[in-house]
Amino acid sequence: MQANKYIAIVVVLIIAGFVFLSSAYTVDETEQVVVTQFGRVIGDPVTEPGLKFLIPFIQQANYFPSNIQAWDGQPGQIPTLDKTYIWVDTFSRWRIVDPVAFLRTVTDTQSALGRLDDIINPAVRNVVTSHELIETVRNSNREMTTLDQEELDDVKSEAIKEVVEETEEEDRRQYKIKVGRATLTKMMLDEAQPKLEKFGIEIIDVKIKRVNYVKGVRNSVYDRMIAERKQMAEKIRSIGQGEARKIEGDKERDLLEIQSGAYRKAEQIKGEADAKATKIYARAFEKDAEFYTFLQSLEVYQNSLEGTDLVLSTDSEFLRYLNDFKSDSE
Amino acid sequence: MNWDWEKLQQRQKERSRTNGSGTGGSGPRPPQVDDIINKFKNFKFSGVWILIVVALLVLLAGSTMVYTVQTNEVGVIQRFGEFSKTTQSGLHFKLPAGIEKVTKVKTKRVYTEEFGLKADELSDSRSFGVSNDEIEVAMMLTGDLNVGLVPWIVQYRIKDPYNYLFKVADVRQLIRDMAEASMRLVVGDRSINEVISKRQEIAVAASVRLQKDLNEAETGIEIVTVELGNTNVPEPVQDSFNEVNRAVQQKEEVIYNARKDYNQVIPSARGQAEKTIETAKGYAINRINQAEGDAARFLSRYEAYMEAKDVTRRRLYLEMMENVLPELGNKYIVDSQQDNLLPLLNLGLKKGVPNAGQ
Numbered sequence: 001m002q003a004n005k006y007i008a009i010v011v012v013l014i015i016a017g018f019v020f021l022s023s024a025y026t027v028d029e030t031e032q033v034v035v036t037q038f039g040r041v042i043g044d045p046v047t048e049p050g051l052k053f054l055i056p057f058i059q060q061a062n063y064f065p066s067n068i069q070a071w072d073g074q075p076g077q078i079p080t081l082d083k084t085y086i087w088v089d090t091f092s093r094w095r096i097v098d099p100v101a102f103l104r105t106v107t108d109t110q111s112a113l114g115r116l117d118d119i120i121n122p123a124v125r126n127v128v129t130s131h132e133l134i135e136t137v138r139n140s141n142r143e144m145t146t147l148d149q150e151e152l153d154d155v156k157s158e159a160i161k162e163v164v165e166e167t168e169e170e171d172r173r174q175y176k177i178k179v180g181r182a183t184l185t186k187m188m189l190d191e192a193q194p195k196l197e198k199f200g201i202e203i204i205d206v207k208i209k210r211v212n213y214v215k216g217v218r219n220s221v222y223d224r225m226i227a228e229r230k231q232m233a234e235k236i237r238s239i240g241q242g243e244a245r246k247i248e249g250d251k252e253r254d255l256l257e258i259q260s261g262a263y264r265k266a267e268q269i270k271g272e273a274d275a276k277a278t279k280i281y282a283r284a285f286e287k288d289a290e291f292y293t294f295l296q297s298l299e300v301y302q303n304s305l306e307g308t309d310l311v312l313s314t315d316s317e318f319l320r321y322l323n324d325f326k327s328d329s330e
Numbered sequence: 331m332n333w334d335w336e337k338l339q340q341r342q343k344e345r346s347r348t349n350g351s352g353t354g355g356s357g358p359r360p361p362q363v364d365d366i367i368n369k370f371k372n373f374k375f376s377g378v379w380i381l382i383v384v385a386l387l388v389l390l391a392g393s394t395m396v397y398t399v400q401t402n403e404v405g406v407i408q409r410f411g412e413f414s415k416t417t418q419s420g421l422h423f424k425l426p427a428g429i430e431k432v433t434k435v436k437t438k439r440v441y442t443e444e445f446g447l448k449a450d451e452l453s454d455s456r457s458f459g460v461s462n463d464e465i466e467v468a469m470m471l472t473g474d475l476n477v478g479l480v481p482w483i484v485q486y487r488i489k490d491p492y493n494y495l496f497k498v499a500d501v502r503q504l505i506r507d508m509a510e511a512s513m514r515l516v517v518g519d520r521s522i523n524e525v526i527s528k529r530q531e532i533a534v535a536a537s538v539r540l541q542k543d544l545n546e547a548e549t550g551i552e553i554v555t556v557e558l559g560n561t562n563v564p565e566p567v568q569d570s571f572n573e574v575n576r577a578v579q580q581k582e583e584v585i586y587n588a589r590k591d592y593n594q595v596i597p598s599a600r601g602q603a604e605k606t607i608e609t610a611k612g613y614a615i616n617r618i619n620q621a622e623g624d625a626a627r628f629l630s631r632y633e634a635y636m637e638a639k640d641v642t643r644r645r646l647y648l649e650m651m652e653n654v655l656p657e658l659g660n661k662y663i664v665d666s667q668q669d670n671l672l673p674l675l676n677l678g679l680k681k682g683v684p685n686a687g688q
Contacts (some may be wrong), residue, residue: 028411029496051410068498068547070507091507093498093547137471137518144473144521171521175474181515203549211471211518218477222566225476225522229570233577240581244588251592255599262603266610273614277621284625287632294643295631298650306657310649314665318651322663 004105032066034099045099064099065109068204071116077214078125080133085217088136089210090124090188092116098200105199115199118204123191136211139181142294146171146232154281160242167235181208378507394427402438406491407431416491435491440554443506446481447514447559469564476522477567481559482508482533484540486551493550501549508547509556512539521565526571529558 026049027033033046037059040100046052047066055060073090080086094116096102106112128136146168196203213221285292316322332567398421399405405417407424408431424430446468454683486505498504517525517537525532538558544551563571591611635642655661 026411029408029413030499031411039575049408049410049412051412063568065499065623068504070500070503071492072507091511132477137475138473139515139519140472142519144519144524146474146523171474181518207507209507209510209512210466210514212466212469213471213477218564219566221477222564225563225567226570228476229567229574232387233570233574236574236577236581237584240577240584243581244584247585247592251588251595253593254596258596258599258603262606266606269607269610269614270617271619276614277617280618280625282620284628287629288635291632291635292628295628295646298646301650302653305654307659309662310658311662311664312653314663318647319663323665325520 019056023053025052025054025061026050027052027063030065030067031063032099032160033094034062034064034103036062041100041103047099061100062103064096064102066096068093068095069109069112071113071120071203073124073209074117074121075210076121076125078128080128080136081130082132084133085214086128086133086136087210087212087214088124088128088208089222090206091209092120092206093204094196094201095204096200097202101198101200103200104184112199112201115196116201116203119195120188120192120203123188124206126191127187131184134175135177135179136181136184136208138175138177141172141176141180143172144175147312160239164235164239184208251265335556388481391426395423395425397422397424399434400436403434403436404491405588406433406495408433413492413496431494435488435494437453437488437491440485440487443484443486443502443509445483445506445509446479447483448481467510469644470517470525472517472522472525473519474521477564478517478522478525479564480513480517480525480532481561482509482513482536482557483559484556485554487554488550489552490550493548495550497548497550504547504549505544505551508543509536509540512543514557515539525563526563529561532561533558625634 025033027046029049031049033052033053035042035046037055042054042059046061052061071092071094073088073092075087075089077085078088094112096112102112106115185206185208189203192206193203312319312322397405399419401419403419405422407414407417409425411431414430422432424432446464446466448464458529465479468481470477470478470480484505494501513536516532516539520528520532522581533556537553540556541553544553562568
């Protein structure tokens, strides 16, 4: 009998342990639980992690993730408002905010992803289709430089700079956006979110992971890029030509300036010297102009009469003594 | 065959009897209530068995109570699923499995995610066989609606293990998705030229953007660095980009030549100008010196002349005549009384013969 008593105690203990264990459950930091009793929801969902209890066998714990989940969109071809086919790949982050609603409508994460597919994909499509391509690509109207700044640093000519800046300005106008990507993704979110509320799901954001031209469009895009590059190459070459012309012009101008400057200065120096010399002569000769004339005449006779025939009259002063030796005064 | 079968049963019976409780349930015979009662009886009588089982249980529990955390990680302890604490490196104790759970997170380790780097290799070697997806990762639309190839890497580490473990499911995938989204956002606002020439700036902008997104998502991730590989354009377009590079070279060359020309001409012209001016200066000095010399000579003569005017005049005149007369051609002396001298001179003959010095 004693043995049977022990056995009974052990059995009771085992059963009690078993009941205890099956009534206790743990909720992880990343989980939340909805307790159901024969399929009926009992109490508020358990969102705090830790050790919890329920009535074993009758009640059941249904686990749902409480952390943020990922949804990856099916990339698809979508035409934009300007009829370009692009490949848009989106992703979204979502979480279960109302696990009771979630349990009733979608039951598990896998089918939730299916619902998200059904709702977010069309939202993405609607938003992309109703906007021009540039709105999906760009996020802000940040100023872009289409030519390297270094290319422009080389350029000294103001006229060339102006032309280049004008074309850049044109580019900027062409690629100006009205709303931009951030607003577009917000629109996708706003379109999808209300439809997901009844599933107890909240989308935190929708983001565009990739945008690309579809294969068929790519080649024509490449052709355009090539044409653009060729145009740019021409532009750069002509900038070079223009800059070279400017340098040539500078050369001509500098050359003429230097030469004429030198001429002007030289003539000025000469003129001043001439004037000074004239003054020096005048100051000296004006003491006796007649004597100067006399001296100068004598000089001229000496230098210029060589070989000339000369007729001299005996009347002249020079030959006075040829006929007569008398002095004048006598 | 019959005797074999009997023997086998016999042996089986013997074995189960000798083995006792240890492997009682493992025989082909289903366990009987009697056996179970017997087993418990045996348990009760041999305290040794109880001790062994208890020791085993303690050992099992004990082994889950000790854990080590390496120097590059931290241990995150959850009690019944609820976060309780983090522990630093070293040997630690915890409550046994089922109550406390430890997750080790390598917080010092730097993780690397690559994006489209193989596409970069592809465009370099032009080899095939790289999956299309690799190119898709790197291929991006730029702000001027061109297509660029931007491969890059993101290095990150786990800064906040709590957020990392509990806030977001599949953090790695989220980092990849967010990295792609933020890089495309940055590239989407830049021209293809900027994408190719300003890699550093783009890397910084993408890193800032990505960190902001990851903070908002409470991932507990810290971006260490974002680095761009060789940014390029798709292969069919590369030639035309090279042409732009060539055009840049040509531009530089044309400008260089013009500058060279300028530099050849202008300094020489400046030298020439200097020379002209210096020559003029020489002329000036010469002219003034001459004038001063002439003036000085005249003044000296004038002073001498003033002392004896008449005599000097005569002397000078006669000296001149002395010098001039020998140099003259025919000299005719005519008496003042002679009326008609033309026949004598025979001047008519000289007409049309200038400079007649014979």
